[in-house]
Amino acid sequence: MSSTESTTTMFQGWPEVDESKKLLIEQIHTFAESKIKPLAAKLDATGEFPTELVQQLAEMGIMGMMVPEQWGGSGMDVVSYAMVMEEIAAACASTAVVVSVNNSLVCAPIALFGNDLQKEKYLKPLAQGKKLGCFALSEPGHGSDPAGLECSAKKVPGGYQIRGTKNWITNGKEADTALVFATLDKSQGHKGICAFIVDTKTPGFQVAKLEDKLGITASSTAQLFFDDVVVPEECLLGKPGEGLKIALNTLDGGRIGIAAQALGIARCAFDASKRFATEREQFGAPIAKLQAIQWFIADMATRLQGARLLTWAAARAKDQGLRYTKEAAMAKLAASEAAMWITTKAIQVHGGYGYTKEYVVERNFRDAKITEIYEGTSEIQRIVIAAQELAALSKT
Numbered sequence: 126m127s128s129t130e131s132t133t134t135m136f137q138g139w140p141e142v143d144e145s146k147k148l149l150i151e152q153i154h155t156f157a158e159s160k161i162k163p164l165a166a167k168l169d170a171t172g173e174f175p176t177e178l179v180q181q182l183a184e185m186g187i188m189g190m191m192v193p194e195q196w197g198g199s200g201m202d203v204v205s206y207a208m209v210m211e212e213i214a215a216a217c218a219s220t221a222v223v224v225s226v227n228n229s230l231v232c233a234p235i236a237l238f239g240n241d242l243q244k245e246k247y248l249k250p251l252a253q254g255k256k257l258g259c260f261a262l263s264e265p266g267h268g269s270d271p272a273g274l275e276c277s278a279k280k281v282p283g284g285y286q287i288r289g290t291k292n293w294i295t296n297g298k299e300a301d302t303a304l305v306f307a308t309l310d311k312s313q314g315h316k317g318i319c320a321f322i323v324d325t326k327t328p329g330f331q332v333a334k335l336e337d338k339l340g341i342t343a344s345s346t347a348q349l350f351f352d353d354v355v356v357p358e359e360c361l362l363g364k365p366g367e368g369l370k371i372a373l374n375t376l377d378g379g380r381i382g383i384a385a386q387a388l389g390i391a392r393c394a395f396d397a398s399k400r401f402a403t404e405r406e407q408f409g410a411p412i413a414k415l416q417a418i419q420w421f422i423a424d425m426a427t428r429l430q431g432a433r434l435l436t437w438a439a440a441r442a443k444d445q446g447l448r449y450t451k452e453a454a455m456a457k458l459a460a461s462e463a464a465m466w467i468t469t470k471a472i473q474v475h476g477g478y479g480y481t482k483e484y485v486v487e488r489n490f491r492d493a494k495i496t497e498i499y500e501g502t503s504e505i506q507r508i509v510i511a512a513q514e515l516a517a518l519s520k521t
């Protein structure tokens with residue numbers, strides 16, 4: 126059974142997965158299998174950014190999937206986005222995160238909080254994939270706790286001057302546009318934080334360091350330094366002091382994208398494990414005949430599908446305009462932990478072969494780990510879920 130067949134059967138009970146969605150997934154699946162997958166191992170080994178793949182995905186309307194057509198996007202819903210992200214990640218997790226950050230962390234907040242000028246000037250080229258975006262929130266001393274960030278913004282005639290360091294910035298090396306969070310007044314706590322759209326060609330913008338990572342090696346992770354970068358007033362996104370809310374609202378959406386990325390990584394490892402188990406013989410029969418292996422396969426299938434349903438439920442809640450903070454956190458928690466578990470067991474199914482670079486599960490295992498960390502660690506997702514559950518109880 127191909128990956129698409131197995132996904133199609135899972136559409137049962139999801140009336141919103143209509144023929145057009147199935148066609149879209151089929152198209153992306155074919156592209157991912159024929160164009161992305163053959164390059165993935167080389168991209169992983171060299172750390173080369175997937176420039177051509179990103180261009181091709183842009184031509185297919187995938188870089189600004191949920192942005193209205195008026196602003197250069199494809200005007201699709203979030204369920205479609207999650208399904209597309211899973212397909213791309215099943216072929217190459219690095220390419221998937223490049224796409225996810227541009228869609229969820231840069232296009233989405235400009236589409237939601239931006240004015241028409243910002244949408245015309247900044248959003249359109251990002252959504253069309255003519256430009257690439259990054260989301261600059263984390264700092265060396267502020268990862269899980271962005272409310273205390275130290276990057277500063279100062280009002281200057283005609284605009285703002287930004288100074289500070291940002292860490293762990295996906296797409297940081299290649300980005301044309303950075304969404305940067307900085308505080309205008311630290312004494313106001315999180316109410317001093319603002320969001321700025323920054324053209325990375327502005328004098329003072331520097332890529333200070335590139336991280337050498339365990340996985341997703343073909344996507345860049347950069348430390349950025351803003352050395353008194355002056356941006357015009359038009360670059361303030363939303364109102365002064367709204368920065369943290371914009372960041373956290375944006376991360377709610379981002380978490381659906383990362384959940385879908387984790388699903389793709391897990392699915393790749395799961396499919397590889399099923400193939401290997403039916404081909405590999407020990408004790409005179411395929412190892413798939415052994416109950417130990419069957420239990421791994423059963424648990425992989427169950428964890429993968431459970432996480433997928435949570436991811437689609439979060440996406441559907443967002444599509445319906447409901448608050449989906451908890452649902453997105455649950456989706457990311459379940460999918461990233463499923464991905465880590467499934468890729469670990471996938472290596473176990475493959476035995477010694479799985480520990481070598483010859484088999485995709487080795488890459489899947491390395492790529493899975495980051496999904497438990499970026500856009501909020503698993504521990505942060507638990508904080509978000511518990512806070513929502515307890516708040517709901519205190520209201521009753």
Ligand code: CAA
Nearest residue numbers: 263268269271272293294295370373374450499500501505
């Ligand atoms: N949407 C909108 N606003 C929100 C919100 C949400 N989901 N959650 C909270 N807020 C608002 C609150 O209402 C509050 O505003 P008021 O004071 O006006 O009421 C304000 O934000 C602060 O809320 P909290 O006091 O609850 O916030 P906190 O400081 O205690 O933090 C947290 C809560 C859940 C721990 C949050 O800080 C968090 O999610 N941390 C993780 C950050 C993260 O995911 N970082 C990853 C960065 S991106 C990345 O990984 C790099 C990359 O390139 C991929």
